[in-house]
Amino acid sequence: xxxxxxxxxxxxxxxxxxxxxxxxxxxxxxxxxxxxxxxxxxxxxxxxxxxxxxxxxxxxxxxxxxxxxxxxxxxxxxxxxxxxxxxxxxxxxxxxxxxxxxxxxxxxxxxxxxx
Amino acid sequence: xxxxxxxxxxxxxxxxxxxxxxxxxxxxxxxxxxxxxxxxxxxxxxxxxxxxxxxxxxxxxxxxxxxxxxxxxxxxxxxxxxxxxxxxxxxxxxxxxxxxxxxxxxxxxxxxxx
Numbered sequence: 001x002x003x004x005x006x007x008x009x010x011x012x013x014x015x016x017x018x019x020x021x022x023x024x025x026x027x028x029x030x031x032x033x034x035x036x037x038x039x040x041x042x043x044x045x046x047x048x049x050x051x052x053x054x055x056x057x058x059x060x061x062x063x064x065x066x067x068x069x070x071x072x073x074x075x076x077x078x079x080x081x082x083x084x085x086x087x088x089x090x091x092x093x094x095x096x097x098x099x100x101x102x103x104x105x106x107x108x109x110x111x112x113x114x115x
Numbered sequence: 116x117x118x119x120x121x122x123x124x125x126x127x128x129x130x131x132x133x134x135x136x137x138x139x140x141x142x143x144x145x146x147x148x149x150x151x152x153x154x155x156x157x158x159x160x161x162x163x164x165x166x167x168x169x170x171x172x173x174x175x176x177x178x179x180x181x182x183x184x185x186x187x188x189x190x191x192x193x194x195x196x197x198x199x200x201x202x203x204x205x206x207x208x209x210x211x212x213x214x215x216x217x218x219x220x221x222x223x224x225x226x227x228x229x
Contacts, residue, residue, distance in 0.1 A: 004158070006158075031215065033215070033216060033217075035217075035219075040221075041221060042119075042121075042204055042219035042220055042221040042222050043159070043204070043206075043217075043219040044219070045209075045216040045217065045218070048215060048216055056216060058216075059216070091158050091159070093158075093217075095215065102147045102149065102164065102208045102215065102217075103149065103161050103164065104161075104215075104217060105161070106151075106158030106159045106160070107158050108156070108157055108158045109156075109157070109158050111156075
Protein backbone atom coordinates (compact mmCIF):
# COMPACT_ATOMS: atom_id res chain seq x y z
CA UNK A 1 0.00 0.00 0.00
CA UNK A 2 2.10 2.86 -1.31
CA UNK A 3 2.10 6.16 0.49
CA UNK A 4 1.90 9.61 -1.03
CA UNK A 5 4.35 9.86 -3.90
CA UNK A 6 5.98 13.01 -5.14
CA UNK A 7 8.30 13.57 -8.06
CA UNK A 8 10.78 14.75 -8.74
CA UNK A 9 12.44 14.67 -5.32
CA UNK A 10 14.86 17.39 -6.37
CA UNK A 11 14.36 20.00 -9.05
CA UNK A 12 16.78 22.68 -10.17
CA UNK A 13 15.57 25.54 -12.33
CA UNK A 14 17.03 28.80 -13.54
CA UNK A 15 15.21 32.05 -12.96
CA UNK A 16 12.40 32.48 -15.45
CA UNK A 17 11.87 28.78 -16.13
CA UNK A 18 8.81 26.74 -15.19
CA UNK A 19 8.65 24.16 -12.42
CA UNK A 20 6.15 21.29 -12.39
CA UNK A 21 5.75 19.26 -9.23
CA UNK A 22 3.70 16.08 -9.19
CA UNK A 23 1.84 14.34 -6.41
CA UNK A 24 0.05 11.00 -6.41
CA UNK A 25 -2.13 10.62 -3.30
CA UNK A 26 -2.51 7.44 -1.33
CA UNK A 27 -4.86 4.89 -2.82
CA UNK A 28 -8.44 5.74 -1.98
CA UNK A 29 -7.65 9.33 -0.99
CA UNK A 30 -9.50 12.04 -2.86
CA UNK A 31 -8.29 15.12 -0.99
CA UNK A 32 -4.92 16.65 -1.85
CA UNK A 33 -3.12 19.48 -0.10
CA UNK A 34 0.04 21.35 -1.05
CA UNK A 35 2.31 22.97 1.53
CA UNK A 36 5.55 24.92 1.21
CA UNK A 37 8.38 24.97 3.72
CA UNK A 38 10.90 27.77 3.50
CA UNK A 39 14.25 27.33 5.29
CA UNK A 40 13.96 27.52 9.10
CA UNK A 41 10.17 27.80 8.95
CA UNK A 42 7.17 25.56 9.41
CA UNK A 43 4.99 24.28 6.63
CA UNK A 44 2.61 26.81 5.10
CA UNK A 45 -0.65 25.77 3.46
CA UNK A 46 -0.97 26.64 -0.21
CA UNK A 47 -3.96 24.89 -1.77
CA UNK A 48 -6.54 22.16 -1.17
CA UNK A 49 -7.99 20.22 -4.07
CA UNK A 50 -10.41 17.43 -4.72
CA UNK A 51 -10.74 15.69 -8.07
CA UNK A 52 -11.20 18.39 -10.73
CA UNK A 53 -11.96 21.05 -8.11
CA UNK A 54 -9.97 23.65 -6.23
CA UNK A 55 -11.58 23.90 -2.80
CA UNK A 56 -9.30 26.41 -1.06
CA UNK A 57 -6.43 28.30 -2.66
CA UNK A 58 -6.11 30.96 0.02
CA UNK A 59 -2.42 30.19 0.54
CA UNK A 60 -1.39 30.39 -3.10
CA UNK A 61 0.55 33.42 -4.31
CA UNK A 62 -1.64 35.45 -6.62
CA UNK A 63 0.67 35.21 -9.60
CA UNK A 64 2.75 32.49 -11.28
CA UNK A 65 1.40 29.62 -9.13
CA UNK A 66 -1.36 27.23 -10.15
CA UNK A 67 -2.53 23.78 -9.12
CA UNK A 68 -4.75 21.09 -10.55
CA UNK A 69 -5.97 17.63 -9.67
CA UNK A 70 -7.42 16.11 -12.85
CA UNK A 71 -9.85 13.25 -13.01
CA UNK A 72 -7.03 10.98 -14.11
CA UNK A 73 -3.42 11.31 -13.06
CA UNK A 74 -1.50 13.08 -10.35
CA UNK A 75 -2.01 16.50 -8.86
CA UNK A 76 0.29 19.12 -10.38
CA UNK A 77 1.67 22.26 -8.75
CA UNK A 78 2.97 24.57 -11.43
CA UNK A 79 5.22 27.56 -10.88
CA UNK A 80 5.82 29.79 -13.87
CA UNK A 81 8.80 32.13 -14.27
CA UNK A 82 10.45 30.94 -11.08
CA UNK A 83 12.42 33.35 -8.90
CA UNK A 84 15.03 32.65 -6.24
CA UNK A 85 12.44 33.17 -3.50
CA UNK A 86 10.55 30.12 -4.77
CA UNK A 87 13.37 27.88 -3.55
CA UNK A 88 11.80 25.71 -0.87
CA UNK A 89 10.57 22.24 -0.06
CA UNK A 90 7.09 21.57 -1.42
CA UNK A 91 5.06 18.88 0.30
CA UNK A 92 1.92 17.22 -0.85
CA UNK A 93 -0.48 15.54 1.56
CA UNK A 94 -3.61 13.50 1.07
CA UNK A 95 -6.55 12.43 3.19
CA UNK A 96 -9.44 10.04 2.70
CA UNK A 97 -12.82 11.24 1.47
CA UNK A 98 -14.63 10.90 4.80
CA UNK A 99 -15.02 14.20 6.60
CA UNK A 100 -13.86 14.31 10.17
CA UNK A 101 -10.53 12.81 9.35
CA UNK A 102 -8.11 15.55 10.30
CA UNK A 103 -5.00 13.49 9.75
CA UNK A 104 -3.14 14.13 6.53
CA UNK A 105 -0.51 11.84 5.09
CA UNK A 106 2.52 13.56 3.62
CA UNK A 107 4.77 12.71 0.73
CA UNK A 108 8.57 13.02 0.89
CA UNK A 109 8.55 16.45 -0.72
CA UNK A 110 10.13 18.08 -3.74
CA UNK A 111 13.08 20.32 -3.06
CA UNK A 112 13.11 23.14 -5.57
CA UNK A 113 16.29 25.12 -6.08
CA UNK A 114 16.19 28.20 -8.27
CA UNK A 115 19.58 29.34 -9.53
CA UNK B 116 -0.16 36.69 12.18
CA UNK B 117 1.21 33.58 13.80
CA UNK B 118 -1.76 31.53 14.94
CA UNK B 119 0.36 28.62 16.14
CA UNK B 120 3.66 29.14 17.93
CA UNK B 121 6.40 26.84 19.04
CA UNK B 122 8.66 29.16 20.97
CA UNK B 123 11.56 26.77 21.45
CA UNK B 124 13.45 26.21 18.19
CA UNK B 125 15.51 23.42 19.72
CA UNK B 126 15.67 21.07 22.67
CA UNK B 127 18.42 18.71 23.80
CA UNK B 128 17.82 15.90 26.31
CA UNK B 129 19.68 12.85 27.54
CA UNK B 130 18.54 9.41 26.47
CA UNK B 131 16.05 7.98 28.97
CA UNK B 132 14.89 11.36 30.23
CA UNK B 133 11.65 13.15 29.42
CA UNK B 134 11.30 15.46 26.42
CA UNK B 135 8.64 18.17 26.63
CA UNK B 136 7.72 20.09 23.52
CA UNK B 137 5.33 23.03 23.73
CA UNK B 138 2.87 24.69 21.41
CA UNK B 139 0.65 27.76 21.89
CA UNK B 140 -2.24 28.89 19.75
CA UNK B 141 -4.32 32.03 19.57
CA UNK B 142 -7.68 31.00 18.09
CA UNK B 143 -10.07 29.33 20.53
CA UNK B 144 -11.99 27.86 17.57
CA UNK B 145 -9.33 25.20 17.08
CA UNK B 146 -10.86 21.94 18.26
CA UNK B 147 -8.40 19.29 17.14
CA UNK B 148 -4.66 19.18 17.56
CA UNK B 149 -2.00 17.06 15.92
CA UNK B 150 1.71 16.45 16.33
CA UNK B 151 3.92 15.53 13.41
CA UNK B 152 7.50 14.32 13.42
CA UNK B 153 9.87 15.07 10.57
CA UNK B 154 13.26 13.64 9.72
CA UNK B 155 15.60 15.48 7.32
CA UNK B 156 14.77 15.00 3.64
CA UNK B 157 11.46 13.30 4.49
CA UNK B 158 7.88 14.42 4.77
CA UNK B 159 6.15 14.91 8.14
CA UNK B 160 4.77 11.77 9.76
CA UNK B 161 1.68 11.85 11.96
CA UNK B 162 2.52 11.07 15.58
CA UNK B 163 -0.42 11.68 17.90
CA UNK B 164 -3.52 13.85 18.15
CA UNK B 165 -6.03 15.11 20.68
CA UNK B 166 -9.57 16.42 20.49
CA UNK B 167 -10.63 19.50 22.43
CA UNK B 168 -13.04 17.40 24.48
CA UNK B 169 -10.05 15.72 26.12
CA UNK B 170 -7.13 17.08 28.10
CA UNK B 171 -4.80 14.12 27.65
CA UNK B 172 -4.11 11.42 25.08
CA UNK B 173 -1.48 8.74 25.50
CA UNK B 174 0.09 6.41 22.97
CA UNK B 175 3.01 4.40 24.25
CA UNK B 176 5.89 6.71 25.08
CA UNK B 177 4.04 9.73 23.69
CA UNK B 178 1.47 11.78 25.60
CA UNK B 179 -0.17 14.98 24.49
CA UNK B 180 -1.68 17.37 27.03
CA UNK B 181 -4.16 20.09 26.18
CA UNK B 182 -4.89 23.15 28.32
CA UNK B 183 -7.76 24.91 26.54
CA UNK B 184 -7.98 27.85 28.92
CA UNK B 185 -4.30 28.63 28.34
CA UNK B 186 -4.50 27.72 24.63
CA UNK B 187 -1.50 25.51 25.13
CA UNK B 188 -0.59 21.95 24.27
CA UNK B 189 2.48 19.92 24.98
CA UNK B 190 3.99 16.67 23.81
CA UNK B 191 5.78 14.49 26.34
CA UNK B 192 8.13 11.74 25.24
CA UNK B 193 9.30 9.41 27.96
CA UNK B 194 11.71 7.75 27.96
CA UNK B 195 13.39 9.64 25.12
CA UNK B 196 15.44 7.61 22.66
CA UNK B 197 18.11 8.69 20.14
CA UNK B 198 15.76 7.70 17.31
CA UNK B 199 13.35 10.40 18.52
CA UNK B 200 15.80 13.05 17.31
CA UNK B 201 13.81 14.94 14.69
CA UNK B 202 11.82 18.13 14.14
CA UNK B 203 8.42 18.13 15.83
CA UNK B 204 5.55 20.25 14.55
CA UNK B 205 2.22 20.91 16.15
CA UNK B 206 -0.51 21.31 13.55
CA UNK B 207 -4.05 22.55 13.96
CA UNK B 208 -6.86 22.08 11.44
CA UNK B 209 -8.19 25.49 10.58
CA UNK B 210 -11.09 26.00 12.91
CA UNK B 211 -13.40 28.35 11.07
CA UNK B 212 -13.51 26.66 7.69
CA UNK B 213 -14.30 23.21 6.44
CA UNK B 214 -11.29 22.93 4.19
CA UNK B 215 -9.20 20.80 6.47
CA UNK B 216 -6.03 22.78 5.92
CA UNK B 217 -3.47 22.48 8.69
CA UNK B 218 -1.82 25.43 10.40
CA UNK B 219 1.69 24.45 11.47
CA UNK B 220 3.96 25.79 14.16
CA UNK B 221 7.54 26.63 13.28
CA UNK B 222 8.83 23.36 14.67
CA UNK B 223 11.13 22.30 17.51
CA UNK B 224 14.28 20.34 16.74
CA UNK B 225 14.75 17.64 19.36
CA UNK B 226 18.13 16.08 19.91
CA UNK B 227 18.32 13.04 22.17
CA UNK B 228 21.88 12.32 23.25
CA UNK B 229 22.96 8.73 23.92
